[in-house]
Amino acid sequence: GEDVEQSLFLSVREGDSSVINCTYTDSSSTYLYWYKQEPGAGLQLLTYIFSNMDMKQDQRLTVLLNKKDKHLSLRIADTQTGDSAIYFCAESKRPNQAGTALIFGKGTTLSVSS
Amino acid sequence: DGGITQSPKYLFRKEGQNVTLSCEQNLNHDAMYWYRQDPGQGLRLIYYSQIVNDFQKGDIAEGYSVSREKKESFPLTVTSAQKNPTAFYLCASSSQWGGTGNFYEQYFGPGTRLTVT
Numbered sequence A: 001g002e003d004v005e006q007s008l009f010l011s012v013r014e015g016d017s018s019v020i021n022c023t024y025t026d027s028s029s030t031y032l033y034w035y036k037q038e039p040g041a042g043l044q045l046l047t048y049i050f051s052n053m054d055m056k057q058d059q060r061l062t063v064l065l066n067k068k069d070k071h072l073s074l075r076i077a078d079t080q081t082g083d084s085a086i087y088f089c090a091e092s093k094r095p096n097q098a099g100t101a102l103i104f105g106k107g108t109t110l111s112v113s114s
Numbered sequence B: 001d002g003g004i005t006q007s008p009k010y011l012f013r014k015e016g017q018n019v020t021l022s023c024e025q026n027l028n029h030d031a032m033y034w035y036r037q038d039p040g041q042g043l044r045l046i047y048y049s050q051i052v053n054d055f056q057k058g059d060i061a062e063g064y065s066v067s068r069e070k071k072e073s074f075p076l077t078v079t080s081a082q083k084n085p086t087a088f089y090l091c092a093s094s095s096q097w098g099g100t101g102n103f104y105e106q107y108f109g110p111g112t113r114l115t116v117t
Helices: none
Strands: A009-013 A018-023 A031-037 A043-050 A055-058 A061-066 A071-076 A085-092 A102-104 A108-113 B004-007 B010-013 B019-025 B031-038 B042-051 B054-057 B064-066 B076-078 B087-094 B112-116
Touching: A009 A018, A018 A085, A018 A108, A031 A061, A031 A071, A043 A055, A043 A061, A043 A071, A071 A085, B004 B087, B010 B019, B019 B031, B019 B087, B019 B112, B042 B064, B076 B087
Parallel strands: A009 A108, B010 B112
Antiparallel strands: A018 A071, A031 A043, A031 A085, A055 A061, A061 A071, A085 A102, A085 A108, B004 B019, B019 B076, B031 B042, B031 B087, B042 B054, B064 B076, B087 B112
């Protein structure tokens, strides 16, 4: 199938690290994306990784990609209450199929307690 | 400021009525998209448009219609044929149709929450 799988909930304490995991199915995906959605708002691109990379770091964010296992993770260091949101993993779709350009997972709701 | 606007933020309609959701962008983007978001379901693509005067069905197009007469605008009509229209609707745009070979970012509007009773 074409599902992008994510766990639905993650709860952490302020200051801890958060790790959100995602598995995808399309081995031809060139780019993989993490989007963030704050309550009642649209989605914003948080970060992305090119498929020939294993890791990408951007300030408090670290993206790890295991292409063999089709596993993507997003680590947020020193998690803050402002990081509470829904995080979506997304992959690109093969161009010879009609329909979705990006396939989104169902989203992981991150809850940060102080 | 460049961006995507969706109006209204909240919309209430009676069952059996058609309703049109507005989406406008001033980013000069060619491609535009409509998604539906339900709790625990993630985003599902309704329709997309790669260029003016052209649009394609997404994964859940039944009961919806769109038009793309202007580059800036991509309105979505939720018809009475849509069996379960209550949802959060998100419009997005991107500078190009990305496929798998290119990086591209989809920019999202703030969404419209539609409630049909």
